[in-house]
Amino acid sequence: MDRLSSGGLVPDVSLDRTSPVPLYYQVATRLQQQIEDGSMPVGSRLENEVELADRLGVSRPTMRRAISYLVERGMLIRKRGVGTQVVHPKVRRPVELTSLYDDLLKSGQEPRTEIREIEIRPATDVVAEALGIAFGTEVTWIERLRYAGDEPLAIMHNAVPLDVLPLRREDLERSGLYDLLRSAGHVPRMANQIVGAKNATSAEGKILGESRGAPLLTMTRTAWDAGGKAVEYGSHLYRASRYSFELNLTS
Template sequence: MEINSNNNIPLYQQYAEKFRQMILNKEISVGERFPAEIDLAEKYGVARITIRKAINELVQDDLLVRKRGKGTFVAEPKIERKLVNVASFTERMQSRGIRAGARCIDVKVINADDKLSKKLRIPKKSEVVELVRLRLSNNVPVALERSYLPSEAYPGIEKENLEDNSLYQILESKYQTRPGHSSKTLELTRATSLEAKLLKTSVGSPLFLMISTVFTEENQVMEYVEILFLGDRFRFQVY
């Protein structure tokens, strides 16, 4: 991009657009340190404040991220997620060209307590499959998912290979069940020590907590799920 000091567009905005194109064209890779303000100012022969304002714009647009004591780096792109969508995590990631994956932390059969009895609309103490998985984006942890499914509706589901396979695809192919709609809530929480360890983040880091009840096309409860998303990796759409 050509920089024109006589342009009506402020100089810092022109540099912001120049740097934006450098990032989008992958001249600087994700995770790579962005050149220092003083080096860019000397390179382009402009005031350091001009470069700083340009970089600030890209930080606000989530293209760059500042790390205290380390510098400014090209940020991982935000993962867009629509709240009204009931597609699987795998399908959402693949539609964006992102390689989705999962690592099973735990899978077991438990008895429904009062909470699960109400959420799954089953008698108390009924058998429920609890599935805890770490969701991956390009092999990097981005979410921690805890799912609950009624055992009676999906016998043997806990024996399936759920490591890198879509749960919804298994439910459709083996149990002829498809998600129809869901009810969701979203709130902000903070990572516990265990959550931080699994998600490779710091204790107290902001996380989105999504709580969802998924219904089949026949309006039967299919799944109750609680998902913790890394706060700096996701952006949610409400339409």
């Protein structure tokens, strides 16, 4: 096991040269961990690739590939005349049955919610089909803007059947929807989820702090409790510059 301690912007990087995991990926994931835990704060400038490669004992192409990997993931940015800098790390969300509120808390970020709309209204065809209820059945419709700290991250639309949970603005402002569902005895156990992409409209870009046409990730989900009752339908938009879905695949 090789270990490098620096007095600069890479505090501590460990490499296992006996591991089948490629060296570039080991370097990238260690740097990613340091960005996410704040050891390498936003705005920090990395040493150049040649110096980092020499200090880590890896080839320059390996170091270049590791940095490129983090640039592609939105954690580093290259600026002409400045070098490579740390930027806001993306929120990485594992594709599992959790809520964005849960994931932000788990990653040490501070979720904040702005309730833009909450009302009881008849279910549309799409919502009714997803929830398995009759068209026109009343549901609680919510539009929320979710922040990570002070930065807008997602526009979230949800429909919840009235017989599942009575929802109040003040509860949604201080807690996540899934927390409220769990407290009401409707723990989400299964879900159908579709992830896609679109370009931001002018209105969406203004709300999320992005330009018109900026890439957004889309996610629609219907969740059921252990008894097979549909407890929520969601249609969400996420800033692709600050958010990604993560999948771990095995064969």
